[in-house]
Amino acid sequence: xxxxxxxxxxxxxxxxxxxxxxxxxxxxxxxxxxxxxxxxxxxxxxxxxxxxxxxxxxxxxxxxxxxxxxxxxxxxxxxxxxxxxxxxxxxxxxxxxxxxxxxxxxxxxxxxxxxxxxxxxxxxxxxxxxxxxxxxxxxxxxxxxxxxxxxxxxxxxxxxxxxxxxxxxxxxxxxxxxxxxxxxxxxxxxxxxxxxxxxxxxxxxxxxxxxxxxxxxxxxxxxxxxxxxxxxxxxxxxxxxxxxxxxxxxxxxxxxxxxxxxxxxxxxxxxxxxxxxxxxxxxxxxxxxxxxxxxxxxxxxxxxxxxxxxxxxxxxxxxxxxxxxxxxxxxxxxxxxxxxxxxxxxxxxxxxxxxxxxxx
Amino acid sequence: xxxxxxxxxxxxxxxxxxxxxxxxxxxxxxxxxxxxxxxxxxxxxxxxxxxxxxxxxxxxxxxxxxxxxxxxxxxxxxxxxxxxxxxxxxxxxxxxxxxx
Numbered sequence: 001x002x003x004x005x006x007x008x009x010x011x012x013x014x015x016x017x018x019x020x021x022x023x024x025x026x027x028x029x030x031x032x033x034x035x036x037x038x039x040x041x042x043x044x045x046x047x048x049x050x051x052x053x054x055x056x057x058x059x060x061x062x063x064x065x066x067x068x069x070x071x072x073x074x075x076x077x078x079x080x081x082x083x084x085x086x087x088x089x090x091x092x093x094x095x096x097x098x099x100x101x102x103x104x105x106x107x108x109x110x111x112x113x114x115x116x117x118x119x120x121x122x123x124x125x126x127x128x129x130x131x132x133x134x135x136x137x138x139x140x141x142x143x144x145x146x147x148x149x150x151x152x153x154x155x156x157x158x159x160x161x162x163x164x165x166x167x168x169x170x171x172x173x174x175x176x177x178x179x180x181x182x183x184x185x186x187x188x189x190x191x192x193x194x195x196x197x198x199x200x201x202x203x204x205x206x207x208x209x210x211x212x213x214x215x216x217x218x219x220x221x222x223x224x225x226x227x228x229x230x231x232x233x234x235x236x237x238x239x240x241x242x243x244x245x246x247x248x249x250x251x252x253x254x255x256x257x258x259x260x261x262x263x264x265x266x267x268x269x270x271x272x273x274x275x276x277x278x279x280x281x282x283x284x285x286x287x288x289x290x291x292x293x294x295x296x297x298x299x300x301x302x303x304x305x306x307x308x309x310x311x312x313x314x315x316x317x318x319x320x321x322x323x324x325x326x327x328x329x330x331x332x333x334x335x336x337x338x339x340x341x342x343x344x345x346x347x348x349x350x351x352x353x354x355x356x357x358x359x360x
Numbered sequence: 361x362x363x364x365x366x367x368x369x370x371x372x373x374x375x376x377x378x379x380x381x382x383x384x385x386x387x388x389x390x391x392x393x394x395x396x397x398x399x400x401x402x403x404x405x406x407x408x409x410x411x412x413x414x415x416x417x418x419x420x421x422x423x424x425x426x427x428x429x430x431x432x433x434x435x436x437x438x439x440x441x442x443x444x445x446x447x448x449x450x451x452x453x454x455x456x457x458x459x460x
Binding site (some may be wrong): 034057058059060061063078079080083084086089090091092 | 378379409410413414415417418419421423425426455456458459
């Protein structure tokens with residue numbers, strides 16, 4: 001049994017492997033050198049544990065590649081695998097997210113910049129834009145955060161193939177109940193302090209949404225200020241920020257099998273993007289956000305300044321769940337015991353943009 | 361005249377080292393195309409799609425940090441895609457000085 005950790009950075013994709021139950025890791029040479037890798041996906045349904053990578057060269061543009069040998073080699077088609085149709089009048093800037101459908105073999109969704117949702121029916125090799133969301137009448141009013149205008153969260157429903165949820169910065173949460181044909185905003189209760197009306201129907205800067213392991217109607221959201229939970233599939237949201245040192249941050253990760261367990265890495269504030277008190281701490285809740293506990297056993301004790309970006313925290317699918325996060329200063333930390341204790345997996349990497357981990 | 365009745369010219373495309381893997385390792389490509397840079401890049405899209413999509417987006421816009429020189433002149437100063445190509449023209453693809 002081995003564990004694989006994919007680390008997408010500003011300058012390439014690093015793949016780490018552990019053959020001793022995550023006590024030590026060997027890191028391979030980076031793939032896609034001099035490209036930024038904002039998105040890595042793992043399709044555990046495939047016999048090869050297919051990896052998906054969204055890579056962007058500052059010179060030569062974006063692309064999507066797949067690997068069927070755990071990242072040793074990658075392939076992409078000659079024709080653009082993911083491109084906007086001519087009528088859209090825009091070009092792909094970046095893929096921010098992959099999500100394999102839990103209900104349909106071979107279906108993979110991709111969230112992009114500019115904000116659009118794409119669908120693949122060949123296991124993530126080629127994609128078509130889903131016009132329903134692109135043609136939404138709200139789209140001209142969606143904005144762009146500092147990182148660009150992007151759909152960074154894609155959550156297919158675990159059992160109903162017609163139900164999809166996306167989140168974007170900026171724009172907020174949108175849901176479809178007809179397999180992506182039509183979409184409605186789902187932001188009631190999420191504050192957008194940066195608007196004259198801080199409670200708009202849409203326009204929120206949602207940073208990440210995660211779905212609870214036990215109840216598919218229970219969702220967790222980290223916002224541009226504001227940490228929220230919905231118990232009704234996104235119909236309404238309420239704050240779960242009490243007990244956290246701050247309500248700002250980018251990450252939101254749900255435990256893959258334990259209901260009510262979630263992780264985040266708080267950041268002090270929009271205008272002060274450091275960990276609170278300059279301390280490197282992950283926060284875990286085991287009661288769906290009612291209470292939180294700081295986790296720092298094994299994490300740096302010196303002053304700590306880097307932040308963790310929205311996809312730079314993840315869990316794995318081992319029997320005892322591992323938790324991982326990477327920083328903008330190129331460090332990657334891991335826990336093999338659900339966050340109780342941590343160790344350094346890698347350092348001196350480029351800025352970490354995303355991490356994904358799984359067992360093979 | 362080409363097969364479709366349009367006039368065509370012979371052009372040499374110089375491929376930078378960083379992009380040669382996208383066209384089988386070639387440093388130069390000999391192509392026949394219509395008499396503009398746009399027509400040449402359309403031809404490139406047909407015969408070398410991997411190379412082409414590193415140079416232009418799906419909206420046929422030359423990428424911001426890719427420069428294309430036609431007989432030594434920056435195409436952005438000579439009409440971009442409308443830049444005329446003479447018979448025997450040399451079209452050089454070069455990444456711009458950018459990056460971090």
